[in-house]
Amino acid sequence: MKKDDVLGDPRTSIQVVDQEGVEWLILESYFSFDQPRADDDFLERLPRRHAWYQIRSYFVRQRRLKTFFEWAKQQDFMGRWMPESHEAHQLFLGEYYDSPAYRYLQHPYYAREIWSRSGRGSKTLPAVVAPTTDGYSQSPGYDCSIEDTINILLPSEILVRGLSLNWNGRPSEYRQQLGRSRCSKSVCLFGWAGCGNDSHG
Numbered sequence: 508m509k510k511d512d513v514l515g516d517p518r519t520s521i522q523v524v525d526q527e528g529v530e531w532l533i534l535e536s537y538f539s540f541d542q543p544r545a546d547d548d549f550l551e552r553l554p555r556r557h558a559w560y561q562i563r564s565y566f567v568r569q570r571r572l573k574t575f576f577e578w579a580k581q582q583d584f585m586g587r588w589m590p591e592s593h594e595a596h597q598l599f600l601g602e603y604y605d606s607p608a609y610r611y612l613q614h615p616y617y618a619r620e621i622w623s624r625s626g627r628g629s630k631t632l633p634a635v636v637a638p639t640t641d642g643y644s645q646s647p648g649y650d651c652s653i654e655d656t657i658n659i660l661l662p663s664e665i666l667v668r669g670l671s672l673n674w675n676g677r678p679s680e681y682r683q684q685l686g687r688s689r690c691s692k693s694v695c696l697f698g699w700a701g702c703g704n705d706s707h708g
Contacts, residue, residue: 535640536560623635
């Protein structure tokens with residue numbers, strides 16, 4: 508690109524404010540941008556540009572934070588080689604995060620360990636990190652309880668336990684008195700607010 512401002516400042520996609528004035532941090536998401544279609548028939552037949560952002564966030568222990576940050580500034584993260592959260596297909600949504608079934612799947616064999624020093628490639632990280640999100644996935648089965656595959660991002664176990672978040676019964680919505688987490692298929696958000704009022708969907 509000839510201009511750096513074509514896509515805007517990516518930092519504005521990390522900290523956002525909703526219609527109620529509540530600030531949110533984007534923990535994980537994917538944004539894509541397509542070049543506008545041309546009015547000219549000839550130009551319309553030419554390839555159009557496509558660009559994207561991918562946002563992922565991690566916990567790093569404070570004693571290794573400076574070392575990790577200096578290392579991260581020198582890295583090219585293209586290729587998704589950093590550790591990522593992985594959906595659990597054998598769980599019900601209500602079984603996160605305390606059930607025996609959930610504990611059984613928190614194992615390197617299922618690529619669901621909380622802390623990791625190695626990513627999806629051969630590179631070793633200078634510190635152990637933990638993704639801030641988890642994943643839930645269910646596909647249609649013989650009981651016909653759902654018609655389409657469901658994929659939802661969830662707050663990680665570290666967030667849920669550290670902030671005493673509780674599932675309120677709605678898909679991917681966790682709340683507590685000081686903070687609230689709201690996740691969907693493509694965006695996982697955490698925002699600080701007075702959350703005694705359940706009217707915020």
